[in-house]
Amino acid sequence: MFEAINNASIALYFKGVAAVNACKAKIKSFFSDERGLSGIVVAVLLILIAVLLIAVFWEALSGWLKGVWDKIIKKGDLSEPGSWNQNPPAGGDGPV
Numbered sequence: 001m002f003e004a005i006n007n008a009s010i011a012l013y014f015k016g017v018a019a020v021n022a023c024k025a026k027i028k029s030f031f032s033d034e035r036g037l038s039g040i041v042v043a044v045l046l047i048l049i050a051v052l053l054i055a056v057f058w059e060a061l062s063g064w065l066k067g068v069w070d071k072i073i074k075k076g077d078l079s080e081p082g083s084w085n086q087n088p089p090a091g092g093d094g095p096v
Contacts (some may be wrong), residue, residue: 054061
């Protein structure tokens with residue numbers, strides 16, 4: 001009886017050691033595999049280039065965006081005199 005328990009525990013030990021070694025090999029191969037690395041590097045570089053371009057042209061872009069935004073706000077503001085046509089064209093009765 002004790003011999004069967006002893007043999008079972010030895011077999012279980014060797015299976016456990018084999019499983020740990022297999023996990024170590026898989027982890028090592030995971031970290032040494034570089035197949036997907038080039039795609040990640042390309043994505044990071046493209047994002048970095050986009051951020052750098054925005055930083056370089058920020059002064060010009062902010063002035064342009066402010067001008068466009070001011071035009072949008074001015075066109076949409078109906079509280080200013082003359083921004084809404086008080087005398088609609090013939091056949092119409094709403095804003096132009």
